[in-house]
Amino acid sequence: MKERIRNSLNDKNSLFSKIVSTTPAFPYMAWAIVFIAVPLGLIVYFALTDTAGNFTIANIAAAGEHMSVLFRSIKLAAIATVLCVLIAYPMAYIISRKKGVTGSTLLMLCMLPMWMNFLLRTYAWMTILENNGLINRLIMLLGFEPIRMINTQGAVILGMVYNYLPFMILPLYTTMSKIGNDVIEAAQDLGANSIKVITKVVLPLSLPGVSSGVTMVFVPAVSTFIISKMLGGGTNQLIGDIIDLQFLGNTYNPNLGSAISLVLMVIVLLCMSIVGDTEDETMGGRIK
Amino acid sequence: MKENILISLKNVIVEFEDGHRVLKGIDLDIHDEEFVTFLGPSGCGKTTTLRIIGGFAEPTEGDIFFDGVKINGVPPYKRNINTVFQRYALFPHLNVFDNVAFGLNVKKMDKKIIARKVKEMLALVNLSGFENRNINQLSGGQQQRVAIARALINEPKVLLLDEPLGALDLKLRKDMQTELMRIQKSLKITFIYVTHDQEEALTMSDRVVVMRDGQILQIGTPQDIYNEPVNAFVADFIGESNIIDGVMYEDYEVEFAGQAFKCVDKGFALNERVDVVIRPEDIIVGDYETSPISGVVESVVFKGVHYEITVDAHGYKWLIHSTQSQEVGALIGMNVKPSDIHIMKKMEVR
Numbered sequence: 001m002k003e004r005i006r007n008s009l010n011d012k013n014s015l016f017s018k019i020v021s022t023t024p025a026f027p028y029m030a031w032a033i034v035f036i037a038v039p040l041g042l043i044v045y046f047a048l049t050d051t052a053g054n055f056t057i058a059n060i061a062a063a064g065e066h067m068s069v070l071f072r073s074i075k076l077a078a079i080a081t082v083l084c085v086l087i088a089y090p091m092a093y094i095i096s097r098k099k100g101v102t103g104s105t106l107l108m109l110c111m112l113p114m115w116m117n118f119l120l121r122t123y124a125w126m127t128i129l130e131n132n133g134l135i136n137r138l139i140m141l142l143g144f145e146p147i148r149m150i151n152t153q154g155a156v157i158l159g160m161v162y163n164y165l166p167f168m169i170l171p172l173y174t175t176m177s178k179i180g181n182d183v184i185e186a187a188q189d190l191g192a193n194s195i196k197v198i199t200k201v202v203l204p205l206s207l208p209g210v211s212s213g214v215t216m217v218f219v220p221a222v223s224t225f226i227i228s229k230m231l232g233g234g235t236n237q238l239i240g241d242i243i244d245l246q247f248l249g250n251t252y253n254p255n256l257g258s259a260i261s262l263v264l265m266v267i268v269l270l271c272m273s274i275v276g277d278t279e280d281e282t283m284g285g286r287i288k
Numbered sequence: 289m290k291e292n293i294l295i296s297l298k299n300v301i302v303e304f305e306d307g308h309r310v311l312k313g314i315d316l317d318i319h320d321e322e323f324v325t326f327l328g329p330s331g332c333g334k335t336t337t338l339r340i341i342g343g344f345a346e347p348t349e350g351d352i353f354f355d356g357v358k359i360n361g362v363p364p365y366k367r368n369i370n371t372v373f374q375r376y377a378l379f380p381h382l383n384v385f386d387n388v389a390f391g392l393n394v395k396k397m398d399k400k401i402i403a404r405k406v407k408e409m410l411a412l413v414n415l416s417g418f419e420n421r422n423i424n425q426l427s428g429g430q431q432q433r434v435a436i437a438r439a440l441i442n443e444p445k446v447l448l449l450d451e452p453l454g455a456l457d458l459k460l461r462k463d464m465q466t467e468l469m470r471i472q473k474s475l476k477i478t479f480i481y482v483t484h485d486q487e488e489a490l491t492m493s494d495r496v497v498v499m500r501d502g503q504i505l506q507i508g509t510p511q512d513i514y515n516e517p518v519n520a521f522v523a524d525f526i527g528e529s530n531i532i533d534g535v536m537y538e539d540y541e542v543e544f545a546g547q548a549f550k551c552v553d554k555g556f557a558l559n560e561r562v563d564v565v566i567r568p569e570d571i572i573v574g575d576y577e578t579s580p581i582s583g584v585v586e587s588v589v590f591k592g593v594h595y596e597i598t599v600d601a602h603g604y605k606w607l608i609h610s611t612q613s614q615e616v617g618a619l620i621g622m623n624v625k626p627s628d629i630h631i632m633k634k635m636e637v638r
Contacts, residue, residue, distance in 0.1 A: 182373045183378075183379060185373070185377065186373055188363065189365070189439070190391035190439075191365045191394045192394050201379060
């Protein structure tokens with residue numbers, strides 16, 4: 001008997017050894033099934049059924065009615081993402097070139113707002129931007145007319161940029177800090193001035209960071225509902241607000257909510273695959 | 289090597305923010321078409337000196353001249369100098385062709401000319417046909433060649449090489465040494481080479497600059513440095529040496545290991561304490577009864593060309609290189625010719 005167990009242990013193709021070799025992955029597989037695959041399946045199921053549980057594509061068709069909101073969401077999220085890249089890129093570059101304590105302190109200062117509650121941060125912007133908020137009171141004190149800032153698309157974009165900027169800085173910083181100083185010095189040595197060092201070496205080498213930063217900002221920004229609710233007022237609803245209404249509002253309709261989520265997911269995936277493709281090309285197809 | 293001076297360092301001092309002096313006043317003239325090597329242990333300031341010439345570091349004090357013109361503060365991209373970096377520093381996002389072409393592309397040279405020059409350069413470093421390879425598909429030696437081609441294509445007056453062969457295995461290193469010497473001779477440009485490998489320095493250079501603690505100890509041809517080291521540190525760093533305490537009786541006579549020896553050095557004070565330096569290959573093994581020094585053989589190691597024999601005599605471990613083996617534990621005699629006894633002033637204690 002012992003002999004047989006030993007044989008089966010030595011035999012790599014035996015069922016026993018197969019189980020042993022895959023055992024460490026089990027908890028993760030269980031996690032993936034319970035928390036990713038099942039919910040995804042449920043969304044697809046709800047999106048393609050009516051309240052009685054019969055198959056229908058009416059929900060998907062109904063989701064089409066919210067196309068204008070969807071496009072607004074994509075537009076605002078795209079603007080916020082571009083602004084994040086423009087702000088975060090030089091910032092991450094400067095931090096990545098600082099050595100030791102200075103660099104880590106600067107990075108921590110960028111991350112600091114993230115340690116505060118998301119809602120609280122957005123509330124803070126409400127009180128700053130309100131019609132009789134901090135900025136407008138200052139303007140009136142100086143004798144000018146107050147400016148309407150709250151409940152505008154600009155306020156929504158500001159909220160997105162402020163809340164998601166750290167998610168852009170971090171991946172950019174990570175890829176940039178991997179660019180060795182010697183590579184930059186090599187470029188200088190070969191005749192590149194500061195601008196050419198950036199365009200010919202730093203930029204192409206940091207593109208993977210740009211693409212993951214874009215994903216990490218664009219995806220949450222396009223589906224947010226709290227920022228638009230608090231800073232955008234009723235007139236600047238985003239697709240996230242519409243979905244929110246289907247589950248928690250008085251129009252309760254989880255089937256439609258699931259359908260809109262599904263459509264949003266497909267569109268985001270399409271957007272991301274385009275970003276990924278351009279990256280592959282600029283990297284000379286190296287990442288594959 | 290030409291007579292005119294191409295690069296000149298005048299009392300160059302580099303001090304870090306914490307007050308630590310990396311270079312303590314370097315004076316050095318480098319000739320046109322010369323192969324100069326900075327040799328020294330790590331932390332001696334050789335790489336810092338190279339970085340000052342390349343423009344990657346600025347001297348705290350002192351001046352640097354290139355072809356007679358002061359170039360303090362001139363950024364690297366405006367200097368007619370190129371560098372082969374320690375770990376090659378190739379651009380990972382570019383293939384071999386684009387790496388080599390980088391400098392010419394920055395200068396916006398005509399594409400056809402670039403293509404022709406890259407082809408020539410790759411031929412020079414024996415990498416023809418590697419144009420479209422990715423950098424990470426190359427071996428260490430091949431990456432090294434790309435780095436050299438990438439620097440040389442800009443036709444610099446000076447090529448700086450910062451321990452370029454450090455990451456290669458022995459056989460490849462030997463091949464690359466020969467190849468670098470060939471390239472330097474055929475292109476007729478100045479090479480400034482940094483290494484801590486004394487053998488590499490002796491093999492390749494026209495002149496060797498031995499450095500220690502931010503100072504130059506000795507400048508000379510490989511023969512000068514090997515045969516006439518200025519002090520025991522240089523002697524010990526350039527090849528293996530026996531360094532023994534001795535006393536100078538008078539000119540041409542020194543006492544060490546309890547014996548008086550004739551020597552060829554003079555000009556020391558009466559009874560001055562000195563370092564006596566003897567190369568391991570200069571010790572003549574003989575009969576213990578007739579030789580001035582005798583001792584017991586402690587170990588014998590076969591090294592290929594010679595045996596490395598350690599002998600315990602008069603409180604020192606003597607290192608001998610001999611083509612003849614000895615029995616461990618045997619009593620043997622040792623003698624040295626007067627011309628092989630090198631007398632050096634005691635180094636000041638730092």
